[in-house]
Amino acid sequence: MIPIPVVVCVLGGWCAVYLADTLLKSSSSLKASYEDWLLTYGLSISPFHMRWQTALFNHQFYNWGRWKPRFLYLWFSMGMVFGIVAMFGSVILLGKTLMQTLTQMLTEAPKAQNDRMLQVVVPGVNLPVSQLTYFFSAILISGVIHEVGHGVAAIREQVRFNGFGIFIFIVYPGAFVDLFTTHLQLISPVQQLRIFCAGVWHNFVLGVASFMVLFLLPAILFPFYYTGVGALVTEVTEDSPANGPRGLFVGDIVTNLQDCPIYTVEDWNSCLGDISQKSQIGYCIKTATLQQLSFPARVYRRLDGTVECCSNNSLTDICFSYSNNLDSHLYACLPARKVIEASKVCRTNMDCQKDFVPSFCVTPSLENQTRLIRVKHPPHIDMLFVGHPMHLQYTVSLSSFVPRHNFLSIDLPVVIETFCKYLISLSGALAVINAVPCFALDGQWILNSFLEATLSSLIVEKQKRELVGFLILLSGSTLLAANVALGLWMVTAR
Template structure:
């Protein structure tokens, strides 16, 4: 990913450099007056790596929204205030656990279990450049709906809205609202809580809605798209040995791999992992077929199968190296079949046509072949010393595909989709594009809810905690100096906690780049 990150960084540097230079030179040209008037009308501010747009044109829209069902809105935002307080406590616990897990892993490198941790999304580094559009759209929607919650609730509580704005920092979009500070601070602590928690609450609602949409998307699209019956090949890497417009064209639906059912992309990767981790099955082949291949170049003998064996010529693309057990001269067929493995010799290798071999019954060792097909057959297994695997892929375009090679080259050469269009005219990628956008929207909404709920300076959490302390101070008659001391301690702790998590996430991203 390092090269992709450098490409993204170079593009962003060029884009922002050109934009900043253009802004700089226009302001020093004859067009300066008209240009600055244009920027003022649309509330545009341009800086290096940062563009901001501020407008008052949406104030009336937010005002109308605040007048719609005011009684239900008050209940809605009251629930949001309760959620915001719960989210504030939960966010602190999650960030503490994230740090704890990070340092626990550092102390115990052997521990391989996945741990919850804060991750910084960096395009080109841990986010493919092809996914940047989804990230930008999801971040923008999450931020706009977050700030819309603040705006609607504030107007409903009688707070003046000065305007609404959008910004783009490098490649990360965002939104903000400008509320009248004096009228906001004059409100009761409970009213302030409802306003401050509205953004976090709306992010949680977005998360819940997107989760439901992702869950029921197959049913929603069912009249037009089929799902749960395989994965559709949307694209094949032209440099891959799988690339074949005739035998394995785009639009092929893969239904199983080595008799492992494939219903969606999750089961596809599960089957790939299963094939990789388990010993492959063999195939019962008649001895006469094996004897026919006893040409010197096709027969190799080694002490055991741990020695790298390549008994097939590189030119034999349809052949695969197999190994099988043979008896010593003193062993009968029954002794060969039923003797322990250590008394048998796994030192015979044959280069055979893979497709003809896999047409035979499957087996795990010679016992299966002897019991069901007689003593004149042997169980041939793909040579374990090879770095390749034998994959039998059933699909919708005819006979099963026989793939001989690196299984991860196979899996990463394919771009797969979970939805199969009912009609050829329907776009193949549309459902997966929707699913991708929903996935990013849910992830970034959850992240915004988590981070904004942290009692940290400059974030919503600062004002949520301050309003909560004001309410507690009134109820329990806490001394103002004690109240302020508690605020400073908690907010300082929350700020340090968030900064520490961000630093760890940034460090992990740098290490990822170096790796």
């Protein structure tokens, strides 16, 4: 569910703004001056919607629209082709997403929602509060680039440009351009397509550019940061199981999880995933050492069926299971650090017989899904973690970039990486959604112009072409609405 405080703050804020706007417009003494002030600054207020429009950037837009006409013609012609393909592709993508959502709803144990290509994002629900700055900044930049595409294309096609603006709808920021409608209606359908497709085209280009920056980031930051030596710890939450005297600290470089080498953050995530999916790994211990360290203990079963043989109050000892030639279910309560340090990992006793020294492969006897993980972060002593591997993933933040100098920020590469990922996701999503043949979106105008350009000779009567367009728009709108409604339900109600 959406957190109640968030709902209260949003509703309360908008109610206060709308109430103040209504009172000022109702006041006989303040109405005229207030409306003049709104008009002067290009502001308009309606329920859950506020926008600002200006002509300050018109000169810059006209400069862009008249720059290298031949290049812009080719540029927006490519955008037109992309927009038409995106219109059909978006319908296929939304259809596939809807089927995935319905499948998850009808399945008792649905897969993770990350499997869906398109997801509804609700701040504070499936978007961490710490990521809101990235989210809203990426939305605003994607919206501005989108509208710049429309504006420049319109000027290129000799359509009058009235102004540029920014709006806020509920909590989501966006941008818009004001074009002279009469000019739009007078130009040819192909010219209209260049204008209407320019927005999604620019979003696609922004996404590709962000991907290239993300891909080339190690090379771009090479003079200041190096990679491939491990994962640098940038944050450990206070409630993290890795927080403690022998835990992880900001600035540590993790090089291994068990026997899994760590060179980048991707390796860290991959190793944790493998550890959580595979059975607990064991450790080789000499027979003499096992006899020396073990002590008599009562063996009992936990509620989940696993075996415990150590006192619940012990913070250093762990119950290990092993087998010999006579008995395959032996247990010993052993000091974990002494067993693990300087030991090689194993799966069976055969893995420990290479040095011809009698040894056993002892495996921690832990609760289901719980793992004992040795984390190497030299030069510090190894951290021993007992718990679910995903707890490490969620409570420890890392970076693949290690500063070459102490004065460099360890957070800068993470900020750039995260922002690029948000730009790729949100700019791409804006391109897909706007290309859908749906009422009030770019897809509506792309479809209408496309039908005028392609069906004029086949369907002579304009009313019939409009009917075809209306039915397609109705279907596209229904498809998009179903995705949004079910996506919201999956996020907030489940």
